[in-house]
Amino acid sequence: xxxxxxxxxxMWGESIRMALDNIRGNKVRSFLTLLGIMIxxxxxxxxxxxxxxVSGTISSSFSSLxxxxxxxxxxxxxxxxxxxxxxLAVISALDSVDGVVPTVSLNGRVSYGSNVQTSFRVTxxxxxYFKANEDLIVQGRPLTFVDDDNHSYVCVISQNxxxxxxxxxxxxxxxxxxxxxxxxxxxxxxxxxxxGVASIFSGxxxxxxxxxxxxxxxxxxxxxxxxxxLKEGADSATAKAEIEEAMDTLFDFEEDCYTVASxxxxxxxxxTMTTMMSSLLAGIASIALLVGGIGxxxxxxTTVTERTAxxxxxxxxxxxxxxxxxxxxxxxxxxxxxxxxxxxAMGLILSYALCQVLxxxxxxxxxxxxxxxxxxxxxxxxxxxxxxxxxxxxxxIDALRAV
Amino acid sequence: MGGDIFFRMRGIDxxxxxxxESVHVLKKINLDLQEGDYLSxxxxxxxxxxxxxxxxxxLDIPTxxxxxxxxxxVEDLDENExxxxxxxxxxxxxxxSQLLPRLTARKNVELPLxxxxxxxxxRRERAEAMLERVGLSDRMEHLPSQLSxxxxxxxxxxxxxxxxxxxxxxxxxxxxxxxxxxxxxMELFQELNDEHRTVVMITHDLKIASRARRIVHxxxxxxxxxxxxxx
Numbered sequence: 001x002x003x004x005x006x007x008x009x010x011m012w013g014e015s016i017r018m019a020l021d022n023i024r025g026n027k028v029r030s031f032l033t034l035l036g037i038m039i040x041x042x043x044x045x046x047x048x049x050x051x052x053x054v055s056g057t058i059s060s061s062f063s064s065l066x067x068x069x070x071x072x073x074x075x076x077x078x079x080x081x082x083x084x085x086x087x088l089a090v091i092s093a094l095d096s097v098d099g100v101v102p103t104v105s106l107n108g109r110v111s112y113g114s115n116v117q118t119s120f121r122v123t124x125x126x127x128x129y130f131k132a133n134e135d136l137i138v139q140g141r142p143l144t145f146v147d148d149d150n151h152s153y154v155c156v157i158s159q160n161x162x163x164x165x166x167x168x169x170x171x172x173x174x175x176x177x178x179x180x181x182x183x184x185x186x187x188x189x190x191x192x193x194x195x196g197v198a199s200i201f202s203g204x205x206x207x208x209x210x211x212x213x214x215x216x217x218x219x220x221x222x223x224x225x226x227x228x229x230l231k232e233g234a235d236s237a238t239a240k241a242e243i244e245e246a247m248d249t250l251f252d253f254e255e256d257c258y259t260v261a262s263x264x265x266x267x268x269x270x271x272t273m274t275t276m277m278s279s280l281l282a283g284i285a286s287i288a289l290l291v292g293g294i295g296x297x298x299x300x301x302t303t304v305t306e307r308t309a310x311x312x313x314x315x316x317x318x319x320x321x322x323x324x325x326x327x328x329x330x331x332x333x334x335x336x337x338x339x340x341x342x343x344x345a346m347g348l349i350l351s352y353a354l355c356q357v358l359x360x361x362x363x364x365x366x367x368x369x370x371x372x373x374x375x376x377x378x379x380x381x382x383x384x385x386x387x388x389x390x391x392x393x394x395x396x397i398d399a400l401r402a403v
Numbered sequence: 404m405g406g407d408i409f410f411r412m413r414g415i416d417x418x419x420x421x422x423x424e425s426v427h428v429l430k431k432i433n434l435d436l437q438e439g440d441y442l443s444x445x446x447x448x449x450x451x452x453x454x455x456x457x458x459x460x461x462l463d464i465p466t467x468x469x470x471x472x473x474x475x476x477v478e479d480l481d482e483n484e485x486x487x488x489x490x491x492x493x494x495x496x497x498x499x500s501q502l503l504p505r506l507t508a509r510k511n512v513e514l515p516l517x518x519x520x521x522x523x524x525x526r527r528e529r530a531e532a533m534l535e536r537v538g539l540s541d542r543m544e545h546l547p548s549q550l551s552x553x554x555x556x557x558x559x560x561x562x563x564x565x566x567x568x569x570x571x572x573x574x575x576x577x578x579x580x581x582x583x584x585x586x587x588x589m590e591l592f593q594e595l596n597d598e599h600r601t602v603v604m605i606t607h608d609l610k611i612a613s614r615a616r617r618i619v620h621x622x623x624x625x626x627x628x629x630x631x632x633x634x
Binding site: 013014021022025309310313314315316317318319320321322323396397400 | 457460462463482483486487489490491495497501503505514515517518519523562566
């Protein structure tokens with residue numbers, strides 16, 4: 001028994017060298033056989049890495065918007081189409097709510113002097129927004145409660161607007177025309193990042209004005225979208241229930257007047273989607289690996305037939321069946337491992353390139369590489385088993401006669 | 404010489420089934436071999452001498468009869484034990500040396516030692532010593548294709564001897580060689596037997612067979628001369 005254990009141990013090193021020799025001796029055939037495995041592993045790694053890169057970018061943009069907010073979209077009923085400032089005050093007063101930021105979208109051109117731009121997005125918000133996002137304003141002052149109450153014609157502008165209209169000019173104090181009305185610029189913000197879920201879909205605004213002014217310009221007195229900032233430590237599910245209760249009261253318990261979306265629910269939904277995507281893609285890739293495995297089995301069967309004489313000789317020299325079997329197993333294992341490693345390298349290069357093209361972050365996914373390479377090695381053992389067993393069971397006399 | 408019984412065959416039968424037909428290849432073979440002996444098995448092709456060699460070499464199991472090799476009944480052994488027996492006790496030499504083409508002479512000689520579980524360093528030393536013994540110390544790292552037929556057969560002999568087997572079992576070892584080289588190989592066998600190694604030579608050539616200490620003739624699966632006619 002000990003002899004056999006040691007013999008196996010001694011033999012493995014030798015078998016690895018023989019396997020490498022045989023792969024090297026059949027370069028073209030090995031390469032063609034391994035194509036299936038390579039493509040399979042490459043697909044697994046590319047897909048997983050790219051999907052996780054994309055979803056990583058999306059979720060990091062989510063979390064930069066801050067968990068701890070809920071966004072309410074109001075579709076309204078026949079009697080009541082949106083939220084008045086008084087309604088918003090009701091929501092603000094809820095136990096788990098710290099404050100409410102209404103979002104009023106304005107249509108219309110933005111101009112400064114003779115320069116007219118149609119692509120700038122103008123949004124009405126309130127003073128609370130700037131209180132909740134203190135670092136937003138980098139120059140001048142934010143909008144204040146006084147601005148809200150007085151329906152002031154003031155605005156804060158983004159870097160985009162500065163780049164377009166005010167290169168080399170201090171914008172604060174200048175007058176900007178929005179929809180033909182003059183607004184005094186009081187401040188500049190770096191980047192809008194606190195708009196909640198809504199700003200993912202609508203994009204961040206270029207010009208922010210008091211929402212009350214916005215309503216007046218729109219000739220309306222109702223807000224159809226707002227973001228709720230929760231108190232620190234408030235539970236989002238509890239808050240959601242509270243808001244829904246208040247909204248139901250406000251809308252006389254009519255159905256389908258509004259939806260409340262939390263960051264968590266959206267993130268969860270995204271995660272389920274990427275998981276589903278990943279497993280679907282992994283399923284497709286495993287079909288490629290299966291086909292690759294059959295290719296390996298085919299090659300190993302050919303190899304066993306070709307090397308019948310060698311097998312017979314080795315048996316005559318005292319190789320036990322298991323030694324023959326493990327040699328062929330090791331060979332197909334190494335073959336597919338090699339294919340897996342090549343595929344992994346190709347997959348990493350491809351996914352790096354894809355991430356560059358898609359503009360997402362390339363994150364080295366060790367799990368995907370391990371999965372791909374491990375799977376291909378397993379394929380080698382599984383599909384190499386039958387040919388190796390066939391080799392080990394050859395009758396040495398018949399095998400020797402095959403010369 | 405010695406006097407210990409190396410193997411004992413009593414009533415060995417071997418049948419083959421080919422395409423539904425039973426072929427009686429060996430019939431009631433009785434044969435003994437002493438340690439250190441030099442035996443030739445002489446017979447025409449198809450006489451069953453190769454089958455006899457396979458049975459002596461534990462590559463094949465007789466259909467009937469008793470074969471005792473160094474005190475062990477071969478028919479009782481399983482495949483792993485037979486492999487171990489071949490590895491330790493028997494050194495095969497085939498007609499066309501049967502070297503692995505991708506391995507160097509030294510690596511070919513090391514092969515049986517791998518199956519014996521010998522560690523690389525000792526393996527190398529023993530293979531080199533054995534190649535030196537057969538006069539190939541300057542050809543150790545050559546591939547078989549870079550060696551002449553005679554040299555290849557010497558490598559095969561070195562490989563057969565490297566596990567220090569109790570018997571060298573040669574099947575037409577000079578069959579593929581020219582006369583001069585063949586004579587040199589036969590000389591080598593003679594030397595090895597002089598060093599008390601048991602040799603069994605399978606051949607159809609009387610001249611080759613007559614170098615042995617003892618000859619048995621085999622015709623149609625029966626030993627006609629030189630064997631034991633009665634147990």
